[in-house]
Amino acid sequence: MAGHGHGGHGHGHSCGCEGQHDPAERGLEFGLYQKIDMEKLQCLNESREGAGKLVFKPWEDRRDREKFVESDDDEELLFNIPFTGSVKLKGVILIGDDDDSHPAEMRLYKNCTHMSFDDTAREPDQVFRLNRDPSGELEYPTKIARFSGVTHLSIHISKSFGSETTRVYYIGLRGEFTQAHRHEVTICTYEASANPADHKVDVFSTQSHFIS
Numbered sequence: 001m002a003g004h005g006h007g008g009h010g011h012g013h014s015c016g017c018e019g020q021h022d023p024a025e026r027g028l029e030f031g032l033y034q035k036i037d038m039e040k041l042q043c044l045n046e047s048r049e050g051a052g053k054l055v056f057k058p059w060e061d062r063r064d065r066e067k068f069v070e071s072d073d074d075e076e077l078l079f080n081i082p083f084t085g086s087v088k089l090k091g092v093i094l095i096g097d098d099d100d101s102h103p104a105e106m107r108l109y110k111n112c113t114h115m116s117f118d119d120t121a122r123e124p125d126q127v128f129r130l131n132r133d134p135s136g137e138l139e140y141p142t143k144i145a146r147f148s149g150v151t152h153l154s155i156h157i158s159k160s161f162g163s164e165t166t167r168v169y170y171i172g173l174r175g176e177f178t179q180a181h182r183h184e185v186t187i188c189t190y191e192a193s194a195n196p197a198d199h200k201v202d203v204f205s206t207q208s209h210f211i212s
Contacts, residue, residue, distance in 0.1 A: 027059035030093065032173040037082040044078040044117065045071050047165070052079055055171050062095060062136045062170040070101075071166045077103075077157040079171070080115055085180040089147035091139045092155075093172035098134040100163040106130055106140070109154040110147060120156045132161065136170060147175075 033056040043052020047070045054067035061067075071077050096102035107124040109115060125147065128140045153173075160166040 029174045030059045030172040032083075032087060032089075032175055032177060033057060035083050035085060035087065035177045037084050040082045042080040043069060044080075045073060045076055047072040052077070055168050056081075056173075057170065059172065062093070062172060065169060068167055068169045070168075071157075075157075075160040075164065075166045076117065077155075077166055077168065078115060078117060078120065079153075079155040079157075080113070081153045081155065082113070083151055083153070083177070085151070086178040087147075087150040087153070087173075088144065088176040088178075089142050089150050089153065089173060090144055090176070091141045091174040092128075093133075093136050093139050093170070093174075094130060094168065095133060095136045095170035096166070096168055098132050100161040101165060101167040102132045102134070102161050103130050103157045103159075103166050103168060104161045105158045107156040107158055108142070108147075109156065110150050111152050112154050113152045115154045115156075120158070124156070136172070139174070150175075151180075 036056055038053055038056075041053050041056070046052045051067075051069040055069050057064070057067065069077065092106070092108075094103060094106060106128045107120065108126045108128075109120075109122075110125045112119065112122075126143055130140075131138060155171065157166055157168065
């Protein structure tokens with residue numbers, strides 16, 4: 001299948017260069033969850049409504065077992081993740097259980113809004129074969145050049161290690177964020193400042209009529 005052409009990027013590892021930071025710095029690096037538009041985030045095939053949002057949480061809560069999402073009808077999960085600006089995605093961490101319910105494959109799609117399971121037949125931007133990682137030790141590095149300018153990220157968990165359902169406790173996203181520009185605010189300010197000028201014209205016209 002064409003989507004499996006991931007070469008050396010298919011296996012998670014602890015990077016010896018970027019990965020060796022103290023916990024505080026590491027937490028900052030995985031702070032992109034704060035840049036997700038949670039109101040619009042969607043998880044398809046979740047067994048409990050709204051549970052998919054719970055796995056995007058602070059770095060220090062990544063091993064919290066109270067909040068998780070589990071698939072419903074089969075082992076697949078599909079996250080549609082809109083950001084509030086533009087992201088350069090550099091890495092992903094995914095935590096599951098140390099059993100067959102842990103995700104075995106993760107497929108990433110860039111800027112494909114409102115994806116459904118039917119859409120996952122298309123070529124993903126990157127595919128990872130996952131290892132069981134119950135403590136968040138492994139990071140899956142993305143092809144950064146391909147994941148620049150990301151305003152929407154879809155994560156398709158295509159299969160587990162053999163269980164009928166898949167369970168995820170944490171998804172961490174590492175990268176850089178650029179705030180979206182709000183041009184409409186500038187327009188509103190311009191229109192508001194034009195109003196006093198309109199009144200001045202009215203006053204001038206009244207005086208003109210009085211003089212004549």
